[in-house]
Amino acid sequence: MDNQAVKKKPIVLTESLNVIIAFAVVSVIGIIIIPLPPIILDFLLVFNISLAIIILVLTLFTHSVLEFLSFPTLLLITTMFRLSLNISSTRLILSEGDAGQVIETFGNFVAGNNYIVGAVIFIIIVIVQMLVVTNGASRVAEVSARFTLDAMPGKQMAIDADLNSGLITEDVAKLRRSNLEKEANFYGAMDGASKFVKGDAIAGIIITLVTLIGGIAIHSLQGGFTIMEAINHFGILTIGDGLVSQVPSLLISVASGILVTRTANEKGLGDTIGGDLFNTPQVMFIGATLLAVFALVPGFPFIPFMTLAVALGVSGYLVNEGQKGKVKEEIAMQVQAVSAQEAEPVEETASQFQVDRIAVEIGYGLIPLANEDQQSNLTNQIAAIRKQLSYEMGILLNPIRIRDNLQLGQYDYVIKIKGNEVAQGVLYPDQFLVVEPGGIEEDITGTPAKEPAFGLDALWVNEKNKEIAELHDYTVVDPLTVLVTHVKEVMKTNADELLGRQEVKELLEGIKDQYNVVIDELIPDILQLGDVQKVLQRLLKEAVPITDLVTILETLADYGNTVKDPETLTEYVRQALKRTIVKEHLDREGLLHVLTVHPDTEERIASSIQKSTQGSIPVLQPQEVNALFDNINEQTAMLAAQGIPFVLLTAPKIRPAMKNMLSFNFPELAVLSLNEIPNDCAIESVGFVSINE
Incomplete structure (x- = not known):
């Protein structure tokens, strides 16, 4: 009972929080309609300022946008909250000539009993927010959204390549795809959410003007104020009202700008900026020297320039000494590591001597085909065919080892299975292979060859003759595709040898969540894992895909009690897969x-x-x-x-x-x-x- 209560507690808290947020969002509309007493308005204005400060500080401590995905929605809610408070304060100013202590204090403190000064400061804040912060953040969000969407296919291919090559697990790949989608959605939402802030600033100006003109007109004509008294009184209140609204708006605009300009980083913003600005002591020494020169120029204030020059020079010295200490420490650690390696014998494991299930060895002239800086390279293409064969044949293939072999010819390659050469060929990286199943009859200059995967007559031609071949509808293949196709056919032909007990176990574990009944019934009570492997190998040897693994296992469970011969069991399975x-x-x-x-x-x-x-x-x-x-x-x-x-x-x-x-x-x-x-x-x-x- 206690465990159930503990498990249900987070759900209850989450549901309660959802109800509170829903009530708060609906209450924002209520604030616009229902008149608020000055004391409640003061409390809500203080809450608005506090919320803006919290959001700004939170963006400074986030490492990437993925940690603050709710920001676009929060931006809309806070904008509506500010506008509702602005409308409510306008109602109080126009109706009672008073809007509470917070607005009055803001007006008197900032304006200094001079509403013209306050008006200038208010206008400056609005201009900075609209033209500098909000405009820049909106543009960054727009460009980031566009670039993120354009880069999604390439990033997804990179995730698939890492998954197929075995560098990451399926769970990690799912997490990366999810984060990629969330990042694209965030920048897209921020592109639109930035428009809320622009509209908020414009609405704030209009509300402020309406409040000022309306307050002066109403209370000078109906409230017993003279024109100058109304201008002075309502000028201070209006400016205070505008500042109370625009200061939190500016804080959140700055927060949005910081968030969309952040890059994914394990360090905080302070560590990142500090590391970038104060990581090169030579720059700090040059800056200190220039400040000292300015301090000596007649007419320039000596104390500020010289103080900063000394501070910058001392900081540069400390950074330089710290870097020297780090270098010495790294050298000492390297020496210690080398000494430890020399003192302790290297343990050799059995896995170091095991041959790869499948490997591709290339001559030094073909190494550029495996260059990972290229978008289409040998590693990516082989990872793609591994995935394709998994879907076609139903087997999980181990990563394929690609290595250079200086003993091969410059443009030669060999394909090995379990350390033994099963296929070889020759490629010319700067040429193209022209293939025509019926034979090449046109007069095309090239080097005669055999297409390695299917043994068709072919020609290696240069770029010029490639265009001639394409005009005559011949199949023209680049060297990388020739090699990848050959590897694929070798893997299909020898799929039975590539399917070991470990691969069979992984196949069964992959479907066990859905079909655990048949697996538990079959293994080990009826057949051993090795018996299932032999049947699957016989099917693959005759190019029968094992994608319908459930039917195969059910058939083996039906006949496995009375038949133990793998050949006979395979025939029963073949009949089920007719x-x-x-x-x-x-x-x-x-x-x-x-x-x-x-x-x-x-x-x-x-x-x-x-x-x-x-x-x-x-x-x-x-x-x-x-x-x-x-x-x-x-x-x-x-x-x-x-x-x-x-x-x-x-x-x-x-x-x-x-x-x-x-x-x-x-x-x-x-x-x-x-x-x-x-x-x-x-x-x-x-x-x-x-x-x-």
Whole structure:
């Protein structure tokens, strides 16, 4: 019970504060309508001045605008509060010839019993507020809002890049995006809120003039005052009324200017300004010398100039000595750190010797591609494809290591998986790769090459020939895109090797909040984490995305009690993912073209299947295997020439063995079973294969 009471207490306080604020805002309108006694008006005027001082001091101690997001709303409320008090005091002045002690004291103290002096001071305050403070703050808020909105896409991309590269967590990324949105909203709100202050100043002038003219007219004609007595009396009251309103307004205008000109800084305003102004002793020495020279000039006051010169010189000396002490302290700490490193042996951890899951090594001529000062660089692009593959394949990929390798050629690069080279290529940073799937027939000068990701014929051309290629509708690719595309295809092809137990665990933890029932049921009571990993790897090896992880886990939970063989479990999962598998192979009309296996061949393969640690594989005679491969080669060449997408359709019992046998010679050929075809999918047979010569 006590814990519940403690938890509910902040909520109750928050609700009470909301009610109080709502009541206060509505009361502002009431002040305009309901006449106030002078003593209550005095109290509210003092409260207004105190609130303005608190807001000003608070802006001096904020480190960024994110700490005072309510300021635009507060600016509107305080403006309306000031205007309501101004109207209420005007009513008292016009009706009773008195507006309380605060206004009268302000008028007498500032004006010095001379309403002309008070009027001049009032006008000066209004001019300073409107033309200097408010105008400048409004312009800064407008420009800041524009620049903040323009910079949002770049900042969001930087946040995504840090998240994809593993530098920050998802929670930190969400916080940064939220702060970025709040900052943009703040400057946008301040751009409009500054107009309230301008309107407040104009309204203050009008109310002051109305009060002065109305008070003189009413009380000279009806109240028994002479013209001069009315001018003197109501001049003092009017000026006091105007100053009581405009002084808090000026304070809040200064606060708004300070807030919108602040930059995000961990230090307070005093530390920031002090560090900027008094951080260079040479400047202070020069200033002290110039002040001393002015002190010696005939006619100039000696004492003020010389006093400031001495103070500035002493300050410069103290700052200089302090900096020397800091340098000595830093050197001593560095020496101590080096000594400690030499005295203590460096502990080597196992993680220092582990190879990266995937790494890209580049020659020294390709280092500019990884320059982080460029908006589009290798690091950002690879982070983007990691995120893209996560959405396409459903796997979480570790950050990719990018390093230079002086043993490579100047423009060479290699892609390694688990420390072993799986792909390599050559790039020319100052040239472009021209690709045309059907072959380049136009007379374009360039260096013949192969597009590394897909093995297409291509040319490396210069800037001039790039324009010629674009005119003939060839695909022109910059070197960075060539490398990034190659890395992406290598990652897709080897996705099964990149999915370790740690990655599987992170995948499961990512959906556990929503689907904890199936995960708790499956692991570890039915299957171990390693068994789930093997099924997922088999799916990825055949380019089946694991984005529908819930269906995969539910299928494993259904069959895992009776079946422990990963290959058989994978077949059950594939049948559950039939729509996901088939949709990748449909043509534009939604038709699935299939090569079928001759019934005799299916029977022959089924009778020769043997199990191994790598899965099922048919043990056929060499001539049978050659005849089958030749038949498939002939069929695929004919269909590829016609541009028809197709799959090999087999009986469910031989599908795994058939795929394993064909994976070395036909890695891109998709092998599907009849159980993996949805009932509503239209099928068209485009041929059949057999082992008969």
